[in-house]
Structure formats: C-alpha cells, structure tokens
Amino acid sequence: MPFSAKSVYDWCSVPVDRLTTHPDRRLELRIVPDAAAMGELMARELVAEIRVARDEGRELRAIIPCGPSAWYEPFARIVNETATSLDHVVVFHMDECLDWQGRPVPLAHPYSFRGYMQRHFYDPVRPELAVSASNRRWLDPRSMFDVEAELEELPADLVYGGWGQDGHVAYNQARRDPYRHVTLEEFRDSTVRVQDNNVDTVIALGHRVLGAAHQLVPPMSVTLGMRQILAARRVRLFSDTGAWKQTALRVALFGTPDPEYPVTLLQGHPDVLLTATLETARHPVSEHAEWDFGFTTDVG
Numbered sequence: 001m002p003f004s005a006k007s008v009y010d011w012c013s014v015p016v017d018r019l020t021t022h023p024d025r026r027l028e029l030r031i032v033p034d035a036a037a038m039g040e041l042m043a044r045e046l047v048a049e050i051r052v053a054r055d056e057g058r059e060l061r062a063i064i065p066c067g068p069s070a071w072y073e074p075f076a077r078i079v080n081e082t083a084t085s086l087d088h089v090v091v092f093h094m095d096e097c098l099d100w101q102g103r104p105v106p107l108a109h110p111y112s113f114r115g116y117m118q119r120h121f122y123d124p125v126r127p128e129l130a131v132s133a134s135n136r137r138w139l140d141p142r143s144m145f146d147v148e149a150e151l152e153e154l155p156a157d158l159v160y161g162g163w164g165q166d167g168h169v170a171y172n173q174a175r176r177d178p179y180r181h182v183t184l185e186e187f188r189d190s191t192v193r194v195q196d197n198n199v200d201t202v203i204a205l206g207h208r209v210l211g212a213a214h215q216l217v218p219p220m221s222v223t224l225g226m227r228q229i230l231a232a233r234r235v236r237l238f239s240d241t242g243a244w245k246q247t248a249l250r251v252a253l254f255g256t257p258d259p260e261y262p263v264t265l266l267q268g269h270p271d272v273l274l275t276a277t278l279e280t281a282r283h284p285v286s287e288h289a290e291w292d293f294g295f296t297t298d299v300g
Contacts, residue, residue: 003255006295011250012285013297019281025253026267029274031281035240038277039070042160042238046071047078049158054088061154063092063224063232065161065170066113068240069120076124085129092137092147092156093117094170094229097218102194104140105218110209114138139222141194148192148228155231162239163274165204167248167261169237171223173198174260187259188268191225204244226265235272237263242279249276250283 014022020029032038046062053060079086097111098104107115122130137147166174172190175182176198182190197219206214229235239245252263252274259265266272285291 003251008247009285009293009295010298011254012247012283015286016282019253027253027272027274029253031276031278034277035070038238038240038275040074042071043074043078046075046160047084050084050086050089059088059090061090061156063094063156063159065094066116068162068238070240072120079129080126083129086131089131090135091131092151093139094161095221095223096139098194098220098222100219102141102220111205111218141222144192144222151228157233159229159232159235161237163237163245163248163263164201165244165248166200167252167263169229169262171221172226172262173201174262182259184257184259187226188265189227191227193225194220194222197221226262230269233271235266235269238275239280240277245280246283249280
C-alpha cells in the first residue's frame, strides 16, 4: 500500500538540521552546501576508490550514472592533474533512454545518456589515462543480456547514482500498471529490462531540460534492475536537484521498504550512503509552520 499522507507529512516535517542524526533514520545521510561542493566530493571519492583498486592490483567495477552532472568536470580535472590511470576501471552504465519503439535516441538528443557521457565523462580525460573502450559497458536493448550476465557472474564493487522524483534508482521506477501488481520481493529481484517510463518521470524530465515539452522526452528506457544495484558492495547516491527530490529523500530516510519508492529497498543493503545538497535536504513543509494539512506531526 502507498504511504499515507499523514506519514509523508510527518517525514517532511523533520527540520533539516535533524536529518543526519534523527533516531528514526533508516539510511545514512550527509548534507553538503551546494552542487559545486557535491561534485567535488563525488569526484575525489571516486578517484580515491580508483587508486585503492590500482594499489591492490584489481579492477574497479563501477555502475556509473548519467547525472548528477556536477562531478564530471572535477573528476576529469583531478584525473588529468594527478595522472590517475583508469585502465583498470570497468564502467557499467546503469540506464539509457529509448524512443517509443524501444530504440536508443540519437546521440545528440539531450536525453541520450550515451552521448552525454561520451562528451562529459570520457572525452575530457587525457586519452592515455582514459577508460578503455573495451571496458565501457553501454546499456541498450541489444547489449542488455550480456551486461546482465556479466554482473550476475561478478557484481559491481560500487554504485554511483542518484534518486528520482519517485525515488527510482537507475530507471527502477515505481510500477503503476493497473493490471500487474509487483510485490516487494519481485521488485527487489528485478533485473535488466526495457520498459515504458511513468508519466511523472516524463513530466519531470520535460520540466528539467525541455521547457516542459513532454512530447520531446523519450517515453521508454532500458535499465539495470534492483538486483544488480543491491548486489554491489557499496552504494553511493547523490542529489543536487532540490525540490524534485526532497520528498523522495524523506521517504528513503524514514519509510519502510516499498516498491512505490524504490530507493527504500536500499535499507537492506549493508553499505549505503546518501548525499544531498542543503536545498535537496530541506523541505517546505518543515519550514512553514503556518501551513495546515489537518494533521498533527508525530515526528520531531
């Protein structure tokens, strides 16, 4: 069952300065001042992971997102300045947008994740330091079963990512098909797949980049499943998107696992850390005591 309005009101009423230490919090959270600070942190932590793996003589198998975008520039800068080789890094791209026929959109489309990552993640790194082309696992309807098999054989070391307006991780969105209810256990075991995007996802993407032209948003996607995300040794999620992600963060912190907000399924993982900008961690409900929704909050 979806969370009640009263529960959501309680969680959104928690003051931002209590989030990281709240006794009812179910996931670890850290808050950074802004997107620039978050991007620098993401970049430095990923480079540190890469260096540790090199020192230990092993690959780093990382599931990498298209966004948040603030970390790409500092990542390339740090890699280039420190001459950090990425030749032992295997990158699994977590999702991709598809057109209405389930085909990848053109690389120059603003929601082509492959095109964006090529321009902003790969190209700025000096060629002699770059992730080799053979270690880049692009996800599309043709490659998806090979990627699935590779991650089934040996799970990722690290997931970098964000969460959506409905708490989706990769493109594991809340299922809203009226004819097929997916249980929590089924959703937790979900795997690589092609799917229609939810209406709220399409609207959110249209608003963020395309001036609310939802007609131009790719209506389908291919995604790694929750099984591949949860099998990774460490999960690190980040958001600097502000209002779009504020409620999903509160549900992740205080709600119980529920496929309506997929990020809540991370509560069963042994090594998860969420990072949010101050704007994303704040919530208007907690800052407007004069608002009346007909509830009395049970969460301080």
